[in-house]
Amino acid sequence: MEIFGPTIQGEGMVVGQKTMFVRTAGCDYSCSWCDSSFTWDGSGKHLIVQMTAEEIWSELKRLGGSGFSFVTISGGNPALLRNLDALIAILKENNIKIGVETQGSRWQEWLYDIDELTISPKPPSSGMTTDFSVLSDIFEKLNNQNNEQHTSLKIVVFNQVDYDYAKQVHLRYPTIPFYLQTGNDDITTTDNPQLISRLLGKYQELIDWVIEDEELRDVKVLPQLHALVWGNKRGV
Numbered sequence: 001m002e003i004f005g006p007t008i009q010g011e012g013m014v015v016g017q018k019t020m021f022v023r024t025a026g027c028d029y030s031c032s033w034c035d036s037s038f039t040w041d042g043s044g045k046h047l048i049v050q051m052t053a054e055e056i057w058s059e060l061k062r063l064g065g066s067g068f069s070f071v072t073i074s075g076g077n078p079a080l081l082r083n084l085d086a087l088i089a090i091l092k093e094n095n096i097k098i099g100v101e102t103q104g105s106r107w108q109e110w111l112y113d114i115d116e117l118t119i120s121p122k123p124p125s126s127g128m129t130t131d132f133s134v135l136s137d138i139f140e141k142l143n144n145q146n147n148e149q150h151t152s153l154k155i156v157v158f159n160q161v162d163y164d165y166a167k168q169v170h171l172r173y174p175t176i177p178f179y180l181q182t183g184n185d186d187i188t189t190t191d192n193p194q195l196i197s198r199l200l201g202k203y204q205e206l207i208d209w210v211i212e213d214e215e216l217r218d219v220k221v222l223p224q225l226h227a228l229v230w231g232n233k234r235g236v
């Protein structure tokens, strides 16, 4: 649905990493606050292009030249697409490191081949319900693989109920590197100074909760860095 970059990864375990993005269409969720809802709510239908893996690779090179070594695949939910294996094979052949963003609701065999895999289960404010049997199954598969791959959990927090949910997830999977991310509750504004100051306030609030919480120790707290730099701009 979108191919863009080079930019920086604004979220999670490899925040700051120079990367290209490939964004797939379609999601099995419909989060109330989704900042990429055009991938699944019909509003971005005209942007959907069926592409072969070779065509995606050509477009990445057209945009990024030889100036990138990392590609992040997001969506929508990229884990809906079994055939992404062909793209992943091409990226590997070309020594490109691969990141994936998914919510942990679906398994694909190619998840074994992702260098930096972010699993982002959704808290109550999203309106979605986590199927913990699917999530546990994903972690079990990845754990048995035991290779060079890195997996992390990243949970977006909008309120205290979300925070409690995030803690429960962390306690369930204590060995998975755990990230909390500030929720953006104004995903349409173009008033960047106002949005940025609001998001920084929310980030500060989330940090304060963690500082005061003796039960939550091994955690990293991050904002969406791209939102602080570019606001709600798409394709960055």
Ligand SMILES: C[S@@+](CC[C@H](N)C(=O)[O-])C[C@H]1O[C@@H](n2cnc3c(N)ncnc32)[C@H](O)[C@@H]1O
Pocket: 027, 033, 034, 035, 036, 074, 075, 076, 077, 078, 101, 102, 103, 119, 120, 154, 156, 181, 182, 183, 184, 185, 187, 224
């Ligand atoms: C758009 S999603 C696409 C990948 C996948 N469907 C998922 O949710 O993980 C990419 C990341 O953006 C996060 N996200 C979406 N809307 C957000 C918002 N309003 N504020 C903060 N993070 C948001 C998601 O939680 C997810 O971690």
Ligand SMILES: Nc1nc2[nH]cc(C(=O)O)c2c(=O)[nH]1
Pocket: 007, 008, 009, 010, 011, 021, 036, 074, 075, 101, 226, 236
């Ligand atoms: N710069 C930048 N970083 C991101 N990290 C996750 C993103 C996403 O939408 O999945 C994203 C995005 O859209 N842009």
Ligand code: SF4
Pocket: 027, 028, 029, 030, 031, 034, 035, 036, 037, 039, 075, 076, 077, 103, 122
């Ligand atoms: S799972 Fe991801 S892409 Fe799907 S609706 Fe939620 S935030 Fe948006």
Ligand SMILES: [Mg+2]
Pocket: 035, 036
């Ligand atoms: Mg995004």
